[in-house]
Amino acid sequence: MMEKHRIAVFGAGYIGLVTGACFAKLGHDVVVRDIQKERVEILQNGGVPIYEAGLAELIAENADRLRFTLDAEEAVRDSDVVYVCVDTPSTLSGDADLSRIWQVIDTLGEARHLAAVVVKSTVPVGTGARVRAAMDQAGLQHVGYASNPEFTAEGQAVRDFLQPDRVVIGADDSRTAKLVAQLHEGVGGPVVEMDVPSAEMVKLAANALLATKISFTNEIATVCEATGADVEQVVHAVGLDHRLGPHYMKAGVGWGGSCFPKDSRALRAMASNSGYSFQMLSSVIEVNDLQPRRAVQRLKDELDGTLRDRTIALLGITFKPGTDDVREAPSTILASRLLAEGAAVRCWDPLARPLATAPWSSATRYATPLEAMTGVDAVVIVTDWPELRDVDWDQAAAVMARPLMFDGRNLLEPQRMGSLGFTYMSVGRRT
Numbered sequence: 001m002m003e004k005h006r007i008a009v010f011g012a013g014y015i016g017l018v019t020g021a022c023f024a025k026l027g028h029d030v031v032v033r034d035i036q037k038e039r040v041e042i043l044q045n046g047g048v049p050i051y052e053a054g055l056a057e058l059i060a061e062n063a064d065r066l067r068f069t070l071d072a073e074e075a076v077r078d079s080d081v082v083y084v085c086v087d088t089p090s091t092l093s094g095d096a097d098l099s100r101i102w103q104v105i106d107t108l109g110e111a112r113h114l115a116a117v118v119v120k121s122t123v124p125v126g127t128g129a130r131v132r133a134a135m136d137q138a139g140l141q142h143v144g145y146a147s148n149p150e151f152t153a154e155g156q157a158v159r160d161f162l163q164p165d166r167v168v169i170g171a172d173d174s175r176t177a178k179l180v181a182q183l184h185e186g187v188g189g190p191v192v193e194m195d196v197p198s199a200e201m202v203k204l205a206a207n208a209l210l211a212t213k214i215s216f217t218n219e220i221a222t223v224c225e226a227t228g229a230d231v232e233q234v235v236h237a238v239g240l241d242h243r244l245g246p247h248y249m250k251a252g253v254g255w256g257g258s259c260f261p262k263d264s265r266a267l268r269a270m271a272s273n274s275g276y277s278f279q280m281l282s283s284v285i286e287v288n289d290l291q292p293r294r295a296v297q298r299l300k301d302e303l304d305g306t307l308r309d310r311t312i313a314l315l316g317i318t319f320k321p322g323t324d325d326v327r328e329a330p331s332t333i334l335a336s337r338l339l340a341e342g343a344a345v346r347c348w349d350p351l352a353r354p355l356a357t358a359p360w361s362s363a364t365r366y367a368t369p370l371e372a373m374t375g376v377d378a379v380v381i382v383t384d385w386p387e388l389r390d391v392d393w394d395q396a397a398a399v400m401a402r403p404l405m406f407d408g409r410n411l412l413e414p415q416r417m418g419s420l421g422f423t424y425m426s427v428g429r430r431t
């Protein structure tokens, strides 16, 4: 029979909420704690402050085993496991800021039945050892420590949690490893146990390799443009090699989000701090930084060498479809660059949260793609929202001042767009 645990999850962001809701679904008693009053109040009143497919339903279905609080002491008091899902943002040096993790550790003294502390937040290798030392100093030698990195992708996080490719557990001792494995009973995926530093590294290495695959594909796309090959045909055939696989080889304006940019910088900083220059990762980051800039340059060339007083519509703001998240999205670099070149920027996105900060404070947002495109000199597809396939592109060509498109996600068919009268550019494809 499944053993029920009392879990305190720290952090009600994408990771913490999904973790808490999924553990409640698996039958555990969960309390999720966050420092943001507004966020906790929304959750206490039955709302969900972020969009994640299936999350609102999961929270509602398991409401009797899931509660939310601002009070850290109250959260840890009767819990036997503390899950740390707080954010670890980049500092100026590219290192991860661990201050929120330390704040959690500071509250552990209140716990009466604590058996284990598990860190899910992405952290530099060696963090576990530091947390362990801090716990020992606080008289918590009897409490186990584990690293349990997450591999869920936004937009499909609930599915990824419940049906993962693997559950990685790094623990100092077999009792703690067994406890964390037990929490995952009912999850459909193999459990891989290892030591704490290796578990911490798995997470960074996996994200860096995924980012590398995309940047590599974007480099191939650039060479395709210069030589007359077509990146989609190339990647399709390359990906059929089972040693390489077809995933994360879609060319475009680059990767963004809360993970790849931050984690690749953190891994590079971690290497640099020990005197090693991770040159390949630096190139991966640089290629990604170039992608939106190249898009702006190609638009500029097409618009007779100037973007001044041109109006450009950006379709899609979020870093990928299926999420409301705009963190480190390529759209932000695109909009900033266009504004810097003197263009006026309009935008459309079905889910992005309203943004009051630069560059979006200078961009007008429209309710439909067609409204955003009316009268503009060019349109850029930035996020591959599926609804963009169904836009009436014939009508779009008619309402634009000039039917010029940069398809930054290779979403549409070059021939078709050409036949509708568009001057159509995309990433690494033959037109």
Ligand code: UGA
Binding pocket: 122, 150, 151, 152, 153, 154, 155, 207, 210, 214, 247, 248, 249, 250, 251, 252, 253, 254, 255, 256, 257, 258, 259, 260, 263, 319, 320
């Ligand atoms: C990523 C990883 O995929 C997860 O495994 C990991 O757990 C998560 O980071 C994390 O560290 O928390 P996520 O940031 O949600 O998940 O986003 P992805 O779906 O991986 O996409 C990242 C970016 O790469 C997006 O901007 C997307 O448009 C871009 N991308 C993806 C491409 O440009 N080409 C591709 O072929 C695939």
